[in-house]
Each structure stands twice: as C-alpha cells, then as structure tokens.
Amino acid sequence: MKNPKRFLHxxxxxxxxxxxxxxxxxxxxxxxxxxxxxxxxxxxxxxxxAFFIATSAATxxxxxxxxxxxxxxxxxxxVILFLIQVGGLGVMSFAxxxxxxxxxxxxxxxxxxxxxxxxxPSIGGVIRLVRNLFVFSISIQLxxxxxxxxxxxxxxxxxxxxxxxxxxxxxxxxxAGFSLWSDGxxxxxxxxxxxxxxxxxxxxxxxxxxxxxxxxVSRRWKTLSLHTKVMLISTLIINVVSILLFYLFEFNNPKxxxxxxxxxxxxASYFQGVSPRTAGFNSIDMTSITPDTSLLMxxxxxxxxxxxxxxxxxxxxxxxxxxxxxGAFLKGKENxxxxxxTIRVAIVYRALAISTISLxxxxxxxxILNYVQKDTSFMVIVFEVVSAFGTVGLSMxxxxxxxxxxxxxxxxxxxxxKIGPLTLAFSLAKQSKENIRYPDGEVFTG
Amino acid sequence: MKNPKRFLHxxxxxxxxxxxxxxxxxxxxxxxxxxxxxxxxxxxxxxxxAFFIATSAATxxxxxxxxxxxxxxxxxxxVILFLIQVGGLGVMSFAxxxxxxxxxxxxxxxxxxxxxxxxxPSIGGVIRLVRNLFVFSISIQLxxxxxxxxxxxxxxxxxxxxxxxxxxxxxxxxxAGFSLWSDGxxxxxxxxxxxxxxxxxxxxxxxxxxxxxxxxVSRRWKTLSLHTKVMLISTLIINVVSILLFYLFEFNNPKxxxxxxxxxxxxASYFQGVSPRTAGFNSIDMTSITPDTSLLMxxxxxxxxxxxxxxxxxxxxxxxxxxxxxGAFLKGKENxxxxxxTIRVAIVYRALAISTISLxxxxxxxxILNYVQKDTSFMVIVFEVVSAFGTVGLSMxxxxxxxxxxxxxxxxxxxxxKIGPLTLAFSLAKQSKENIRYPDGEVFTG
Ligand SMILES: [K+]
Ligand SMILES: [K+]
Numbered sequence: 001m002k003n004p005k006r007f008l009h010x011x012x013x014x015x016x017x018x019x020x021x022x023x024x025x026x027x028x029x030x031x032x033x034x035x036x037x038x039x040x041x042x043x044x045x046x047x048x049x050a051f052f053i054a055t056s057a058a059t060x061x062x063x064x065x066x067x068x069x070x071x072x073x074x075x076x077x078x079v080i081l082f083l084i085q086v087g088g089l090g091v092m093s094f095a096x097x098x099x100x101x102x103x104x105x106x107x108x109x110x111x112x113x114x115x116x117x118x119x120x121p122s123i124g125g126v127i128r129l130v131r132n133l134f135v136f137s138i139s140i141q142l143x144x145x146x147x148x149x150x151x152x153x154x155x156x157x158x159x160x161x162x163x164x165x166x167x168x169x170x171x172x173x174x175x176a177g178f179s180l181w182s183d184g185x186x187x188x189x190x191x192x193x194x195x196x197x198x199x200x201x202x203x204x205x206x207x208x209x210x211x212x213x214x215x216x217v218s219r220r221w222k223t224l225s226l227h228t229k230v231m232l233i234s235t236l237i238i239n240v241v242s243i244l245l246f247y248l249f250e251f252n253n254p255k256x257x258x259x260x261x262x263x264x265x266x267x268a269s270y271f272q273g274v275s276p277r278t279a280g281f282n283s284i285d286m287t288s289i290t291p292d293t294s295l296l297m298x299x300x301x302x303x304x305x306x307x308x309x310x311x312x313x314x315x316x317x318x319x320x321x322x323x324x325x326x327g328a329f330l331k332g333k334e335n336x337x338x339x340x341x342t343i344r345v346a347i348v349y350r351a352l353a354i355s356t357i358s359l360x361x362x363x364x365x366x367x368i369l370n371y372v373q374k375d376t377s378f379m380v381i382v383f384e385v386v387s388a389f390g391t392v393g394l395s396m397x398x399x400x401x402x403x404x405x406x407x408x409x410x411x412x413x414x415x416x417x418k419i420g421p422l423t424l425a426f427s428l429a430k431q432s433k434e435n436i437r438y439p440d441g442e443v444f445t446g
Numbered sequence: 447m448k449n450p451k452r453f454l455h456x457x458x459x460x461x462x463x464x465x466x467x468x469x470x471x472x473x474x475x476x477x478x479x480x481x482x483x484x485x486x487x488x489x490x491x492x493x494x495x496a497f498f499i500a501t502s503a504a505t506x507x508x509x510x511x512x513x514x515x516x517x518x519x520x521x522x523x524x525v526i527l528f529l530i531q532v533g534g535l536g537v538m539s540f541a542x543x544x545x546x547x548x549x550x551x552x553x554x555x556x557x558x559x560x561x562x563x564x565x566x567p568s569i570g571g572v573i574r575l576v577r578n579l580f581v582f583s584i585s586i587q588l589x590x591x592x593x594x595x596x597x598x599x600x601x602x603x604x605x606x607x608x609x610x611x612x613x614x615x616x617x618x619x620x621x622a623g624f625s626l627w628s629d630g631x632x633x634x635x636x637x638x639x640x641x642x643x644x645x646x647x648x649x650x651x652x653x654x655x656x657x658x659x660x661x662x663v664s665r666r667w668k669t670l671s672l673h674t675k676v677m678l679i680s681t682l683i684i685n686v687v688s689i690l691l692f693y694l695f696e697f698n699n700p701k702x703x704x705x706x707x708x709x710x711x712x713x714a715s716y717f718q719g720v721s722p723r724t725a726g727f728n729s730i731d732m733t734s735i736t737p738d739t740s741l742l743m744x745x746x747x748x749x750x751x752x753x754x755x756x757x758x759x760x761x762x763x764x765x766x767x768x769x770x771x772x773g774a775f776l777k778g779k780e781n782x783x784x785x786x787x788t789i790r791v792a793i794v795y796r797a798l799a800i801s802t803i804s805l806x807x808x809x810x811x812x813x814i815l816n817y818v819q820k821d822t823s824f825m826v827i828v829f830e831v832v833s834a835f836g837t838v839g840l841s842m843x844x845x846x847x848x849x850x851x852x853x854x855x856x857x858x859x860x861x862x863x864k865i866g867p868l869t870l871a872f873s874l875a876k877q878s879k880e881n882i883r884y885p886d887g888e889v890f891t892g
Contacts, residue, residue, distance in 0.1 A: 291816040291824060299809065322802060329799040330870075334792075345791050346780075352798055353775040356768060363745065370737040378737060378825035424776075 021419055024087075027058045028415075031083045040076035048404050055411040057083035059418040060310055062177025062280040062393020063384075065400060065407060069180040080178060081170050087418070088174025088205070088310040089137060132216075133209045137173065140204060144197050145169045151193045172201035175310040177280025177393035185271075189283040190264030195271050202279035207231055208306030226341050227317065231306050234320050238303070243273030245296050255288035276300040278311030280393030287397045294379050294396065301390035302358075312391030312417045314354050321351040354421045361420065362389055365413050372405045373398065384410065389417040467865055470533075473504045474861075477529045486522035494853050501857040503529035505864040506756055508623025508726040508839020509830075511846060511853060515626040520609075526624060527616050533864070534620025534651070534756040535583060578662075579655045583619065586650060590643050591615045597639045618647035621756040623726025623839035631717075635729040636710030641717050648725035653677055654752030672787050673763065677752050680766050684749070689719030691742050701734035722746040724757030726839030733843045740825050740842065747836035748804075758837030758863045760800050767797040800867045807866065808835055811859050818851045819844065830856065835863040 031054030034040060036047060045053075045066060052065045057080045068080060145165045153161030164180060171178045181187060188194040204212070214228040221229075247269040250257040257265045271283045276297040289297075304313010324336035325348045336343040365385045373381060376398060384398040388410045402410060477500030480486060482493060491499075491512060498511045503526045514526060591611045599607030610626060617624045627633060634640040650658070660674040667675075693715040696703040703711045717729045722743040735743075750759010770782035771794045782789040811831045819827060822844060830844040834856045848856060 292813055294824075295809070295812060295816060322798065325795060326799045326802045329795045348798075349771060349775045349794070352768065352794075353772045356772045363741070366741060367738050370741060377823065378740075378828070379823075382824070 020423070021415075024058065024415065024419060027083065027086060028055050031055075031058055031079060034079045035072070035076055037075075039073060040079060041072050043071050045071060048407050052407050052411060053080065054083060055414050056393070057176065057178065058087040059312075059391050059414040060084055060088045060174045060176040061312075061388060061391040061414045061417075062171070062179075063388060063395055063399045063410065063414070064178065064393075065402060067182045068178055069182055077167065077180070081167060084174045084176040084178065085170055088170075088176060089134070132213060136212065136216075137205075140201070141169050141173055144173075144201055148194070148197050151191070151197075168198065169201060172198045172279065172281065173205045173310070175202050175205050175278045175280070175305065175312075175391070177275075179281065183285075184282040186283055186285060189260065189268050189271075192267065195267045195283070198281060199271060199274055199279075202281070202311075203235075203274065206278050206305035206309045206311040207235060208309040211306060226339060227307075230317060230320055230338060234316050235306070238277070238300070238316065239274050242276070242296065242300055243269050246273045246293060249290050249292040249296065250284075253288070253290055256284050276392060276394060277303060277316070278305040278309075278313060278390055278392050280387070280391075282394055286394055289396075291379065294383055297394065298382055298386045301386045301392045301394070302362075304390045304392075312389065312421075314351075314358050314421055318351045318354050318421070321348060322355060325351070350424070354424050357424060358389065358421060361413070361416055362386060365389075365409050368409050369406055372403050372409075373401070376401070385413055388413040391417050466869070467861075470504065470861065470865060473529065473532060474501050477501075477504055477525060480525045481518070481522055483521075485519060486525060487518050489517050491517060494850050498853050498857060499526065500529060501860050502839070503622065503624065504533040505758075505837050505860040506530055506534045506620045506622040507758075507834060507837040507860045507863075508617070508625075509834060509841055509845050509856065509860070510624070510839075511848060513628045514624055515628055523613065523626070527613060530620045530622040530624065531616055534616075534622060535580070578659060582658065582662075583651075586647070587615050587619055590619075590647055594640070594643050597637070597643075614644065615647060618644045618725065618727065619651045619756070621648050621651050621724045621726070621751065621758075621837070623721075625727065629731070630728040632729055632731060635706065635714050635717075638713065641713045641729070644727060645717060645720055645725075648727070648757075649681075649720065652724050652751035652755045652757040653681060654755040657752060672785060673753075675785060676763060676766055680762050681752070684723070684746070684762065685720050688722070688742065688746055689715050692719045692739060695736050695738040695742065696730075699734070699736055702730045722838060722840060723749060723762070724751040724755075724759060724836055724838050726833070726837075728840055732840055735842075737825065740829055743840065744828055744832045747832045747838045747840070748808075750836045750838075758835065758867075760797075760804050760867055764797045764800050764867070767794060768801060771797070796870070800870050803870060804835065804863075804867065807859070807862055808832060811835075811855050814855050815852055818849050818855075819847070822847070831859055834859040837863050 028051070032047070032051045035050040035054055036045065043066075049065050052063075053068065055061075056063045068077065072080065145162070148165035148169060149162050152164050155161065156164055167178075167180055170176070179185060185194065185198065208231060210225075211228045211231050214225050218224045218228075224232075247257070247265070250269070251265065252258055257268060260268060268284055271281070275281050277300045302313055303319045304315055305311025307315050307317055320338075321336070321343060324338055324343060328334070328336040335345065336348065362385055365388075366381060369376075369381045369385060370378070380396045380398050383394070383396045384402075386392075387394050391414060398406075399410075474497070478493070478497045481496040481500055482491065489512075495511050498509075499514065501507075502509045514523065518526065591608070594611035594615060595608050598610050601607065602610055613624075613626055616622070625631060631640065631644065654677060657674045657677050660671050664670045664674075670678075693703070693711070696715070697711065698704055703714060706714060714730055717727070721727050723746045748759055749765045750761055751757025753761050753763055766784075767782065767789060770784055770789060774780070774782040781791065782794065808831055811834075812827060815822075815827045815831060816824070826842045826844050829840070829842045830848075832838075833840050837860060844852075845856075
C-alpha cells in the first residue's frame with residue numbers, strides 16, 4: 001500500500017487513521033446522547049459525565065465518574081454494553097461485519113481501513129479474518145455466559161443472574177473492566193469460577209486476534225508465527241512475574257491480602273497480577289494497595305496487552321522489541337534477533353516512536369492534571385493517567401473527584417490510548433523514498 | 447580499537463570501564479575515610495553519612511544527608527572540594543594530567559582509558575585535549591573566583607569571602623551543587639552577579655569539553671562539528687523553554703516567585719530553569735514548588751547535561767537523537783537527519799539503550815525506596831532518585847530523612863548516574879561481527 005489515500009474517494013480526503021478517529025468520535029457522540037436521555041439513567045447525570053462514561057465505554061477503559069450500576073437504567077447499561085462491544089471488537093471490524101452480513105461485498109476502501117484497525121500487514125484474508133473473529137468472539141461470549149450463569153443465577157435469581165453474566169462477559173472479553181457492582185469484583189475475590197472465567201475472557205481478548213487465528217490455523221508450536229510465539233511466551237513471563245510481585249508487595253498488607261485466607265490470597269494475586277495490563281477489573285480495594293504495587297501496576301498498564309487485541313497500552317511486543325534492541329546493543333550486535341529471526345530497524349524505530357510519543361502524551365496530561373487537581377497525590381494522578389492511556393480502568397479513587405477539565409483530559413487520553421499507538425504503528429510507518437542520502441554525522445551520547 | 451583489553455596488561459584483566467568504575471570506588475573509599483577522621487568534622491558523623499557525602503561529592507551530585515557548612519571543618523570541606531574537582535574533571539583525565547605533570551609519557555593503556563572517560567572517538571589528540579581542558583578549567587575557575595570575591599569579600603570579609611568564592615566556583619564549574627549555606631543560594635535569589643557567575647560556570651562545565659575545545663579551535667559557526675552545533679542549539683532551546691515553564695508554574699505561588707519583586711522573579715526563573723539539568727544549585731525553596739515544577743525538574747534532571755561534561759543524566763544529545771529518530775519515523779524516513787547529516791542506526795540504538803537502561807535502573811531504585819521510606823510522597827521519592835541519577839543534587843527534603851538502606855540505594859544511583867551512561871556509550875558499543883544473518887521476522891507493535 002504505497003498510497004492508501006488513492007483508494008479513499010471521499011470528498012474531504014481523510015486518511016484511514018483520520019477516518020478511524022472520526023468514526024470513534026462519532027461513536028462517542030452517539031453514546032453521550034443516548035446516555036443523557038432520561039430513559040437511560042435513574043439518577044440525573046451531567047453532560048460531562050455522560051460524555052465521560054461514553055468515552056470510557058467506547059475505548060473499553062472502564063473508568064467511571066459515576067457508579068454505572070446505580071446510575072443507569074437497564075437501557076443505559078445496554079447502551080454501555082453496545083459501546084463496549086463496538087469499541088472492543090473494533091469500530092472497523094464491526095463496520096465491515098455489518099457490511100458482510102448485509103450481503104454486500106467489502107470495498108477496497110473498507111479493506112484498507114480494516115487493515116489498519118486489525119493491524120494486519122497485508123490486505124489478503126482480512127475479510128475472512130474479521131468474520132472468523134466475530135464468530136469466535138460471539139461463541140466464546142455465549143459459552144462463558146452459560147458457565148458464569150451457573151455461578152450467578154443461584155445467587156441473584158434467573159433474570160438478574162443471566163443479565164449480570166452477559167454484562168460481565170462482554171465487559172471482560174472486550175477488556176472493558178466495567179462492573180455492575182460498585183466495588184468491582186471484590187465480593188468474589190476468592191471465587192475460583194468467577195476468577196477463572198473472567199480472566200480467561202480478558203486474556204483471550206487481550207492477546208490479539210492474529211494470535212488466536214494463528215493458533216486456530218497452525219495448532220502446532222513449530223508452525224506458529226514469530227509474533228504468536230513472542231506473545232505467548234512474553235505474556236506467560238510478564239503474568240508470572242506480576243503475580244509474584246503483587247503477592248510480595250501485598251502479603252503483609254492488612255487492608256488487602258493480609259486479611260484474606262490462603263486460597264483467597266492465591267486467587268487475588270493471580271487476578272490482580274494478570275488484570276492490570278488492560279482488563280481493569282479489581283478484586284482488591286485499589287485505594288489500599290502499597291506504593292510498590294501502585295508503581296508495578298503503572299508499569300503494567302503502560303505496557304498493556306497484545307497488538308490487534310481489545311486492550312491498550314504501547315503493547316507487549318513493543319516493550320519486548322525495545323528490550324531485545326537494548327540487549328542486542330549490549331552484546332555488540334547490529335540488530336536484535338528474536339528466536340533466530342532478525343528484527344528490522346524499521347520495527348525498532350516504530351517501537352521507539354510508539355513508546356516515546358506515548359510518554360510525551362502522558363507527561364502532557366500529567367502537567368495539566370497536576371495543575372487542575374489541587375492537593376492530589378502525584379501517584380494517584382500518574383495511576384489515573386496511565387490507566388486511561390492503557391484503557392485499563394483501574395483507579396486509586398481520582399475518577400470521582402475529577403474536575404471538568406480533568407475529565408476532558410482523561411477522555412482525550414483514553415481516545416489517544418485506544419487509537420494512538422495503532423495509528424502510529426500503521427499509518428505513519430510508510431517509508432518514503434529519499435532522494436538525498438546525507439553523509440553520516442557523529443553525535444556523542446551518554 | 448578492536449580489542450582494548452589487549453593493551454591492558456594488568457593481571458586481573460579489567461576492561462577499561464571496569465577500571466574506571468574501580469578508580470571511582472577507590473576515590474569514594476578514600477573520601478569516606480578522610481571525612482570520618484575527627485579532624486574533618488565539627489559535629490560527629492556516622493560512617494554511612496561520611497560515605498554518602500563522599501559519594502555525593504565524587505559523583506558531583508550535591509545531595510547532602512548532613513549540612514556540609516555546619517558539619518565539616520575547613521579540612522573536611524577541602525576534602526569535599528578535592529572529591530568534587532577529581533570527580534568532576536574526571537578520574538581519568540585527572541590521572542593522566544598527573545602523569546603529564548610528572549613529565550612521564552602517557553602510555554597507550556592510559557590513553558585508552560582516557561578515551562573512554564573523555565568520550566572521544568579516536569585516541570589522537572587525547573593528551574593535548576586533556577591538557578587544554580585542565581588549563582582552561584583552572585583558568586576559568588581562577589578568573590571567576592576573582593569576580594565572585596568582589597561580591598563576597600565586602601559581605602563576608604577577606605578570608606571568608608575568598609574561601610566562599612573558591613568553594614562555590616569549584617562546586618559550580620564541576621556541576622556539584624554543594625553549597626556552604628544550608629539554604630543553598632536562596633539568599634542571593636535576586637543578585638545578578640552571583641546568578642551570572644554561578645550559571646556561567648555550570649553551563650560552561652555542563653556543555654561538554656569537546657564542545658568547548660571545538661569552539662576554541664573552530665571559532666566560526668560553519669566549521670563547528672555537528673555535535674557542537676546540536677549541543678549549542680538544543681541547550682539554548684531547552685533552557686529557554688525551562689525558564690518560561692518555571693515562571694508559568696511558579697509566578698503565582700506565594701511561597702516562591704509570588705513573594706519576590708519583578709527583577710528577583712526574572713533571576714529566579716532564569717536560575718531555576720537552567721540549573722536542574724545537572725548543576726543542582728537552588729535559589730528557591732525546593733519544598734515549596736508546585737507539583738508541575740517538580741515534574742518539569744524531574745524531566746530536566748533525567749535529560750541532563752552534555753556528553754564529556756561534568757554533568758549527568760542520559761545527556762542532552764541522547765534526548766535529541768531520540769526525538770529526531772521519532773520525527774524521522776513519523777515522516778516515513780529511513781534514518782534521522784540532523785542538519786543534513788544522517789544519524790546512523792548504531793547511534794540511535796545507543797541512545798535507546800542508554801535511556802531504557804537508565805529508566806530500568808531508576809524504577810528499580812523507586813521500588814526499593816517506596817518500600818523503605820514509609821509514608822513518603824511518591825513525587826518526593828521520584829525527585830530524589832532522578833536527582834541522584836542525573837547527579838543534580840536538588841531535593842524536596844528526603845535526603846535528611848533517608849534510612850540506611852535508602853542512603854545506600856541513592857549512593858548506588860549516584861555512581862550509576864555518573865559512570866553508567868558513559869560506560870554504556872563507549873565500552874559496549876563495539877560492534878561484533880555476526881557470522882549468521884537471520885532472516886527477518888515480523889512482530890506487530892502498537
Ligand atoms: K479496561
Ligand atoms: K550536581
């Protein structure tokens with residue numbers, strides 16, 4: 001795709017990422033209006049809160065300036081679910097699916113857009129991929145809803161039990177982190193079934209569609225793509241490390257793990273170790289965690305989930321590529337090598353660009369929030385901003401205290417976190433031919 | 447220099463950076479013992495505090511767990527000055543100068559060591575460079591001591607006035623930031639002469655010896671090296687931006703700029719905008735700055751001064767190279783181009799490695815300090831750690847409250863900040879020939 005703009009025959013000449021961003025803003029606008037309808041809420045809600053919740057749902061973040069469970073009616077909650085499903089499965093893939101179901105052939109223009117949304121290096125197979133992903137996603141959601149109902153129906157009754165199962169399955173699969181309980185999943189901290197189902201869903205949704213498709217098609221380790229192998233191994237490593245560190249930082253904290261039994265401590269460590277990279281559910285009170293756990297979670301939230309997933313952050317592979325580039329430099333090698341495959345310079349530069357621009361964006365948000373949120377601890381602000389960037393949704397309590405400017409800033413960060421790294425990764429990475437090759441220059445660093 | 451080890455005929459086969467690190471540790475050890483002598487201090491001082499002050503002086507950081515002015519005798523203060531001068535002008539350059547002055551020829555082995563310490567790409571001219579730097583440094587220090595004495599002698603008397611001038615000139619030129627006043631330079635916040643002389647010294651010492659030599663030799667803009675041009679322009683830009691932001695964040699803070707006159711506000715903004723990148727002097731109370739100023743200073747302290755300077759941080763050019771690499775990626779160019787010179791991939795990877803490893807090191811320190819310094823604000827801890835890494839010496843007040851483990855961690859960070867980026871930049875950047883070129887692999891990021 002040397003010049004995707006040639007395929008866009010829209011009058012205002014939007015580039016694919018601009019089109020994607022516009023669709024997202026449109027989704028948020030629709031969501032805001034629907035949530036502001038009297039039929040959507042039981043308690044009155046301001047425009048800024050409707051906008052905030054709509055943005056949080058569409059970007060599958062899960063930060064909530066009002067308690068969703070007690071504020072919204074069934075209609076309002078279904079609007080939120082709709083925003084989550086559309087935002088999570090991807091504005092682009094969803095739009096293309098609607099096209100497919102309507103029996104119309106997908107146009108080249110739409111394929112280009114989807115290619116960006118789905119993070120696929122070539123157009124070929126995109127349509128099939130999207131159809132597979134949709135069928136797969138809905139199947140997973142139906143099956144897990146059934147199992148979660150077995151847990152919730154006896155406790156909450158048939159209607160409420162099934163509804164709560166549907167809501168939390170959609171929220172978990174799309175890594176949204178919204179919960180109908182005002183204290184999240186803290187009531188189920190030691191419940192194996194809830195822990196397993198919810199974490200299975202957000203890990204599946206967060207590892208990336210290409211990985212899932214690859215596993216489905218390849219089935220054997222040897223034939224898996226490099227990306228899939230890297231994702232599987234690094235997900236395993238970062239999750240194990242996070243679980244152990246969470247336990248280490250919290251086991252003698254009387255407000256969190258300290259008050260739990262052995263089995264509950266296991267499940268809580270497992271859940272809170274795996275969740276922060278983008279899911280955003282909590283089974284532990286986030287306002288009581290130790291400073292080290294806060295710092296750990298900030299790092300995990302920044303790194304985020306997999307490419308082509310429902311999650312956010314700079315992405316786990318971006319982080320891995322940077323670590324391998326540093327490792328290659330330390331070993332005096334010219335290029336990083338992962339599993340006997342050379343990582344091209346362009347990929348390293350892309351990872352550097354995504355990380356650096358994300359950091360600059362986060363720091364800009366920190367400066368504004370530091371200014372408008374007086375007397376708020378710096379860690380609480382950092383936690384909130386990085387949570388928004390990683391579309392995670394965990395909070396140390398600032399969300400409810402945000403000023404109007406604070407809410408707008410967090411909304412901008414959520415939208416950037418959702419589409420920024422993706423846009424950077426695929427719309428701007430097109431190499432232009434340079435006519436002039438300038439002579440090398442020496443700059444000392446370090 | 448394919449294999450510098452061949453030139454090292456020491457029995458334990460130390461690599462040049464290991465040798466440099468060992469010399470540094472030896473300097474700190476000597477300093478600790480001297481400061482612990484009864485003749486060195488007026489009030490009793492613990493071993494850990496003697497170690498802390500020696501490390502802070504040798505790494506030209508300026509963090510002080512005890513007040514230097516009231517704790518140490520004249521002898522103790524001269525030990526500190528000695529550590530600052532040796533650590534600032536560089537263990538290696540100083541050692542070679544001693545050799546030159548003793549009339550002995552410099553050996554190839556020592557030249558290799560100096561090459562690393564002085565960040566020079568070739569051995570040629572190293573001896574001349576070091577001699578020039580020594581003559582230049584002492585001349586600058588003598589001249590500015592004279593001018594500063596004009597200011598201090600009428601106020602403090604002849605003896606004390608000259609001594610205070612000598613101390614603060616050496617401290618400023620070496621970017622050490624140590625002051626004999628317990629409140630730093632806050633007593634001279636609006637004094638033009640003190641502001642100009644001190645800032646002239648730390649800017650000169652902080653811009654890098656190669657830049658100074660280049661200006662001295664070239665004299666015309668056109669013939670300056672790329673590195674010199676980049677340093678001059680980026681130093682100007684980052685200083686102007688820092689001064690404006692400091693004023694913006696503090697002008698209505700009644701505890702800092704708010705209580706000062708217009709002229710004092712100008713000098714304070716100028717001084718505190720320029721100082722944080724490594725000098726570490728303060729003319730404003732650091733415990734009263736706004737959260738945004740703290741954040742700004744953390745960023746400036748991380749970036750730091752110039753390569754081959756008396757300062758620390760990842761270095762300004764490292765930061766510039768990363769920004770240009772990101773800019774090149776956004777423009778779809780293959781390599782960053784600065785002033786019609788291509789920046790090689792190896793330089794970008796080196797900048798990436800220095801930044802990433804520094805960040806990992808800082809985060810490791812944050813985790814430990816978060817744990818051992820109970821009930822301390824996260825910003826105060828971040829400020830302290832980054833100040834130590836950048837060998838800056840500004841503190842929001844934590845230094846005096848550090849536990850023993852906290853002091854040890856900060857000492858390790860100071861030593862890493864002083865020799866880490868330098869070592870990374872020049873000992874590990876030697877490209878090894880790879881026999882196998884693995885096929886390219888695709889990893890999705892973002
Ligand atoms: K989320
Ligand atoms: K300093």
